[in-house]
Amino acid sequence: MRGLFVALEQQAEANARDEVAAYRRELPEYRAVAADPGAKAAMLDHAVWLRRRAAALAPDARPLTEQDRARITSIGRLRGAQGVSLTSARRAVVLHCTLVLHEIHTAAGPNDLADLLGLTRWFGAQGEVGTSAYFSGFLEGQKRSLGVTDRVQQLARMLLADDAMARHVVASLGMPPLEHCTVVVIRVPEATGGPPARDDAVEHLFKRYRVPMSWTGPAEFVALVPGGGTGSPWLPVTADEQALALVRDFATLVDRPCAVGWAAGRVPRLAEAAGLARQAARVAPVQAAPRRMHGVADVFVEVAVAHLPHVERWLREVARRLATGPDLISTLDCYYRNDFNRQRTAESLCIHPRTLDHRLHRTRELTDIDPRSSQGVRILGTAIARTLADAWD
DSSP, X not given: OOHHHHHHHHTHHHHHHHHHHHHHHHOHHHHHHHTSHHHHHHHHHHHHHHHHHHHHHGGGTOOOOHHHHHHHHHHHHHHHHTTOOHHHHHHHHHHHHHHHHHHHHHHOOTTOHHHHHHHHHHHHHHHHHHHHHHHHHHHHHHHHHSOHHHHHHHHHHHHHTTOTTHHHHHHHTTOOXXXXXXXXXXXXXXXXXXXXXXXXXXXXXHHHHOOOEEEEETTEEEEEEEOOOSSOTTSOOOOOHHHHHHXXXXXXXXXXXXXXXXXXEETTBOHHHHHHHHHHHHHSOOBSSOOOXXXXXXXXXXXXXXXXXXXXHHHHHHHHHHHTSXXXXXXXXXXXXXXXXXXXXXXXXXXXXXXXXHHHHHHHHHHSOOTTSHHHHHHHXXXXXXXXXXXXX
């Protein structure tokens, strides 16, 4: 064995002890695991073994064997079963790589250039193999320490962050590979109760729809429904019926009015689509039983207005005047949704067409804006949309 590899072999135990100490110092979850003497001894044993295998295989550029990969997988499986979080496991792998690179730098002498280059190439290639094996085992081990509900939400958050490792979590949950998704963001203006109710909603919906989903905030729920096509997330295309069915089931489960935004996206680039869906949800109407989902193309005027405070104040005053009339806000909302059709609007509201005419006339008196005009649609329609979105509560 050549000089660099001899030095690494001789320092394997000391370097492994330093690594375990670093884990305990920098990673609270690993510190908790290492509090058990047996677990700490196993951690040290694994660290020594990894270094000795590298020193044995790298001189001849031999890859990790099937047995090596199986052992690394078992290490990951153990950490997952011990309840170590994915975040901590990743930090541990980064810390391990950083320490090993430092050890190589320290051990290299002035005549070790060729071996140093060969070792770094080996470490890069086999590091990917080992990391893949480790996290494959880790996700398998998580099945023992983390419930399905938590793992589903973990997957959704990873997909929303464009995390490349999400595909491994998809496989561990027994789901088909994801490519195109309809990103659905549901805004719940009122609190939905404590964690048990929130977890119950995820559990119920996952059992029925088998799609990634998660609470991403106290009043925001996100679901990623396979499909959505390959078009631009800006374009006004018909949303997936499965997504709308999920939304309606969600509203029933939480028993709260909600607003729904959506956008089409592609894995692993869902972050942009999620941002668009979130903007749409912020200005979409709040409904007890959502009739539809809103994309940015449906509410782009409201999205723009939300970023213009002086326009918001003016529209709020328009809405305040409408609120003094006889059901004018709900009447105009129905009138515009029925494309100015008097008969359909009156039937939807269960009123006489002449009553509708009176309300439209009253709207003009209060606001000095003709609700039948293009100006009326732009101004009154936007003021109504902001009101129904609870923008001014």
